[in-house]
Amino acid sequence: MRARRLILALAPFLAACGGDPEPPMPTGTKTVPTVEEHYQRRDLVTWRALAGDLPREERIAQMWALGELETDPLESIDLLLERLGDADPSVQLAAVVTVGRLAPASPRVAERLVALFGGPEEALRRHARLAVANLGEAAVEPLRAALASETLRVRWGAVTAAGACGAACAPLVGELTRLARADEHASVRRQARFSLARLGPSGIDACVELMRGSESTDRAELATALARAGPGVVEPMARLLGDEDEDLAARAAGVLVDLGTQALPALDALLDALKRAGPVRFNSAEALIAIGAPAIAKVKPLIESDDEGLAGIARYIVETWEKR
Numbered sequence: 297m298r299a300r301r302l303i304l305a306l307a308p309f310l311a312a313c314g315g316d317p318e319p320p321m322p323t324g325t326k327t328v329p330t331v332e333e334h335y336q337r338r339d340l341v342t343w344r345a346l347a348g349d350l351p352r353e354e355r356i357a358q359m360w361a362l363g364e365l366e367t368d369p370l371e372s373i374d375l376l377l378e379r380l381g382d383a384d385p386s387v388q389l390a391a392v393v394t395v396g397r398l399a400p401a402s403p404r405v406a407e408r409l410v411a412l413f414g415g416p417e418e419a420l421r422r423h424a425r426l427a428v429a430n431l432g433e434a435a436v437e438p439l440r441a442a443l444a445s446e447t448l449r450v451r452w453g454a455v456t457a458a459g460a461c462g463a464a465c466a467p468l469v470g471e472l473t474r475l476a477r478a479d480e481h482a483s484v485r486r487q488a489r490f491s492l493a494r495l496g497p498s499g500i501d502a503c504v505e506l507m508r509g510s511e512s513t514d515r516a517e518l519a520t521a522l523a524r525a526g527p528g529v530v531e532p533m534a535r536l537l538g539d540e541d542e543d544l545a546a547r548a549a550g551v552l553v554d555l556g557t558q559a560l561p562a563l564d565a566l567l568d569a570l571k572r573a574g575p576v577r578f579n580s581a582e583a584l585i586a587i588g589a590p591a592i593a594k595v596k597p598l599i600e601s602d603d604e605g606l607a608g609i610a611r612y613i614v615e616t617w618e619k620r
Contacts, residue, residue: 352384359390362398370400380408385417392420396427406431406438413442413453425453429460436467443471451475452484459491466495473502477509489518493525500529504536507544519547523554530555534562537569542576545569549579556586563591570598570609577605581613585620592617 350358359379362372379391392412395405412424428435442454455475458465469492476488489506492499500522507518522529529551536548549569552559569580584591598610
């Protein structure tokens, strides 16, 4: 249906190009041509050159169609830039979504998308963040500039997009750490913590350092961010299990609980942590239960330990797991 509506919208444009629009659909089983089929019958070079003052519907259709075609997105940079700066939000939105699909590795496109972070249209801001995240390293410098913006909406958008970009935005760890620690707005501080945890090893290390110097509430938020970052946090959390800061070690064990079977590489560190008392021991026990059979096989011999506390927690782990 989308292709059908698009073709009808393009009728004046196709006629101007010397091509006949698709005739009305008769009753029966005839198949409507796809957008790609329709445009592959046209001179794409000429079509891409048709910028300027096309009617609104044709500007929108042009962007949707461009997203359907298997062409080098860098060949259409000038057209994409023009449409991203269009005065009509609907045309802009079509261009933003198309950029997100084509993902041209162009800092110029990234700059234009980042400029939309402060706009009034919520849908446009959201899709601009998603599109920037698809541009990888090309987005780093435009995002760096936006992270220093005095406008809350721009700064928050840049923080969010950097996290969605992942390891390609690791060069922004320093800026995100600064915002996570000291931005005047709690929403930016919180989002910066979650984004840091998604930037790979350097971002994870930054989160760990933030945990060391944070209050309990902030530590809880950072621990949640790390738990959502996936298996890349297992090794850093395993190291923290032996930290002399009991609260920090307990939160590291809590992260491993949330990771479940992905925490298997931390098995030996968790077994050692059972020798500690309090929350560290209890959270480590829950992490071992979450890992499952490989951990239980290692825990069972500890039931015979002369250390009553260790034997008791080992018995709890095995019994709890067997009841599941």
